[in-house]
Amino acid sequence: MKKQVIAYLHTHWDREWYREYEVFRLRLVRVFDNVLELLKKGKIPCFYFDGQVAALLDYLELRPQKEKLVRKLIKDKKLFIGPFYCLVDEFLTDKICFRKNLEIGLKIAKDFGCEDFVGYLADTFGHSKNVPIVLKEFGINKAMVWRGVGDLPSEFIFNGVNTVNLIRGYFMDIFSANISIEEKAGWLQRDLDLIAEKSSRYLLLPIGADHLGVECDIAEQIKQVNAILTDYELILGSPFDYFEKVKFKTKWNDELRDNSKTFILQGAYSARTKLKQMNVKCSYLLEQADKLQKKYGSEYDIVIEYAYKMLLQNQAHDSICGCSTDLVHQENMIRYEKILQIANTIIEELRLKYNFETPIVKSAKILEGYDVIKTEPGFENSLLYDTQKIPVTEDLKTIYTLKKKSKEKTDLRLELKDGRLFLGDIEITFTRRIDEGDTYNFGAVSTDYGEKAEIISIENYVIKTTFFDVKFYRTENLINFIIEWDNNLKNKLWQVNFILPQKISQTHSEDMNSLIKREFDPDYNMREHLPKKRGIEVKTNFAPMQRLVWAQGFGVVTKGLTEYEVFQNRLSVTLLRSVEIISNPQNPSRSTPAGPPLLTPEAQQLGQNVAEFSVGLFKKEKYSKVIEEVFPSYL
Numbered sequence: 001m002k003k004q005v006i007a008y009l010h011t012h013w014d015r016e017w018y019r020e021y022e023v024f025r026l027r028l029v030r031v032f033d034n035v036l037e038l039l040k041k042g043k044i045p046c047f048y049f050d051g052q053v054a055a056l057l058d059y060l061e062l063r064p065q066k067e068k069l070v071r072k073l074i075k076d077k078k079l080f081i082g083p084f085y086c087l088v089d090e091f092l093t094d095k096i097c098f099r100k101n102l103e104i105g106l107k108i109a110k111d112f113g114c115e116d117f118v119g120y121l122a123d124t125f126g127h128s129k130n131v132p133i134v135l136k137e138f139g140i141n142k143a144m145v146w147r148g149v150g151d152l153p154s155e156f157i158f159n160g161v162n163t164v165n166l167i168r169g170y171f172m173d174i175f176s177a178n179i180s181i182e183e184k185a186g187w188l189q190r191d192l193d194l195i196a197e198k199s200s201r202y203l204l205l206p207i208g209a210d211h212l213g214v215e216c217d218i219a220e221q222i223k224q225v226n227a228i229l230t231d232y233e234l235i236l237g238s239p240f241d242y243f244e245k246v247k248f249k250t251k252w253n254d255e256l257r258d259n260s261k262t263f264i265l266q267g268a269y270s271a272r273t274k275l276k277q278m279n280v281k282c283s284y285l286l287e288q289a290d291k292l293q294k295k296y297g298s299e300y301d302i303v304i305e306y307a308y309k310m311l312l313q314n315q316a317h318d319s320i321c322g323c324s325t326d327l328v329h330q331e332n333m334i335r336y337e338k339i340l341q342i343a344n345t346i347i348e349e350l351r352l353k354y355n356f357e358t359p360i361v362k363s364a365k366i367l368e369g370y371d372v373i374k375t376e377p378g379f380e381n382s383l384l385y386d387t388q389k390i391p392v393t394e395d396l397k398t399i400y401t402l403k404k405k406s407k408e409k410t411d412l413r414l415e416l417k418d419g420r421l422f423l424g425d426i427e428i429t430f431t432r433r434i435d436e437g438d439t440y441n442f443g444a445v446s447t448d449y450g451e452k453a454e455i456i457s458i459e460n461y462v463i464k465t466t467f468f469d470v471k472f473y474r475t476e477n478l479i480n481f482i483i484e485w486d487n488n489l490k491n492k493l494w495q496v497n498f499i500l501p502q503k504i505s506q507t508h509s510e511d512m513n514s515l516i517k518r519e520f521d522p523d524y525n526m527r528e529h530l531p532k533k534r535g536i537e538v539k540t541n542f543a544p545m546q547r548l549v550w551a552q553g554f555g556v557v558t559k560g561l562t563e564y565e566v567f568q569n570r571l572s573v574t575l576l577r578s579v580e581i582i583s584n585p586q587n588p589s590r591s592t593p594a595g596p597p598l599l600t601p602e603a604q605q606l607g608q609n610v611a612e613f614s615v616g617l618f619k620k621e622k623y624s625k626v627i628e629e630v631f632p633s634y635l
Helices: 021-040 054-062 064-075 095-111 131-137 181-196 218-228 239-245 273-295 301-314 326-354 620-634
Strands: 003-009 119-121 142-145 155-158 161-165 202-207 232-237 360-363 370-378 397-404 414-417 420-423 426-434 455-459 462-465 469-474 479-487 492-499 506-511 514-519 542-544 548-551 554-558 563-567 570-577 607-617
Touching: 003 239, 021 054, 021 064, 054 064, 054 301, 095 131, 095 273, 095 301, 119 131, 131 142, 131 161, 142 239, 161 239, 181 202, 181 218, 181 232, 202 239, 218 232, 273 301, 273 326, 273 570, 273 607, 273 620, 301 326, 414 455, 420 455, 492 607, 506 542, 506 563, 506 620, 548 570, 548 620, 554 570, 554 620, 570 607, 607 620
Parallel strands: 003 202, 003 232, 119 142, 142 161
Antiparallel strands: 155 161, 360 397, 370 397, 414 420, 420 426, 426 492, 455 462, 462 469, 469 479, 479 607, 492 570, 506 514, 506 548, 542 563, 548 554, 554 607, 563 570
16 A cells, blocks of 8 residues: 655745845745645645745735735635744744744734644754744644754654654755656655655655745646555645644654754854854844833833844844855844844933933943943934934034943953963963855865964953954953954954863753753864765764853853854864855865855955953853843943
């Protein structure tokens, strides 16, 4: 008897990637016009719209006359949308944003009449163990994943959520290929055999791909293929049909970052550092603005949601990961600037109205308890935010940007010993290596072990090195570092390294506002395992973090540096990674392209760059307190 294959029609919709947002949106109009026509005429039974509502809203903004039809198709369970507002990366976004993503997405999806939801995460670059926890908070007990899953079966329980592993991925465009039905059947037979190895008597087959429309004769093609297939029968349906038929037994409670079967493209954690820095800053400030406005009456709710939508658009995986065109990321930076304008305005309006202190203040007077960090001509905020006044030339004054004085209680000391920089018994070094990779993967060179900065001097809170000057200051529990330099080097990986007393086999790092433990083989050297055959992405000891990594009682808090590496007793944090192509076909760390080989000169990040991080010795349980020692300086 033939095995049943539940085949669902979909398109994976990156709002922006190798084409810019508006270019892709005009393509979306053509693709979705056709989908709606096929659904209306009954030529396809249903369509799964990629687990997000943002693409539907983008479409309806240009096709408002289609809304009535869309609502009817959703009500009739022929069109499935949500639960997310946008498909965001899971490791570079915090839990507050992930919750907002579901909160906004579900509100919109339910307003359109959708009742059935799956945590659909088909293309994110690995999966956080905290995602199922958030899904359950919103009553979602199903998920679908692909990258990072390794050898798990088609059906497993991911941290309490019934989860489908898309064995061969979501990318299935065979029905659009210009080949014969016999060739399509042969290709499907081989692919389904691989899926069957991990499946029960039922198989799940996505039919669709990135930005791909549905073939008008798809039902007829499937009928013809079924007549040829000897072991399988394709039945058009939805993912929900599959969930109803299968059993979930295998349990998995850790993150999913195994790249032995699928690429997880982990160089995206460090591509275009400025995006990550702005994302962290915007996430923090928008959260604080929301907390403050709720404290004083929630008068900015609509504005906050508007800003979160922009933030979530920037957190789509090809956006925040930095693996799109230069024009895409220029638009990302504009969105970030808008978010900062909104968050800062809300905070300042509330501060003036309710008279509370913030760590950063703009004032025409130097206030007691504050240090001057900037002086410029301007207008007092009490005038700028008064709706009954407008600034005139006579109001122009010297405006001081003031920072609240910090408490210097830490007994940590930096020392220079024989040209080496130490924090206690921990040596700190700065290195850079050749990077022959792309925005998806660091391209390691087997013969390159990097160059190390010479430490010249340390005086007046400045460490002079042959790479750059490093400013530092002390606060209650930390030593805080600021590096500003003019980068004129291409294809480099810059790191700060902390040489700990013992080999590092375990770290704790922040993931969605909680600490997760990771295990490492400290002696593993990626340069000895660079792939020689097609289809392999080298395993590395690089890992993502959000704001903190901790090992052996030593912690590093960063402001938008979101990648660390372990090797022997060295804990390294990436300061900058410079490349100039989305996907390099000759990347030594990944033997197959991961996208179009488009040049992206701005990903070299030439010119002015800033890196900020803080270090200290503390128990990992106190990480929240330590983070709050650093981040209020954004306010």
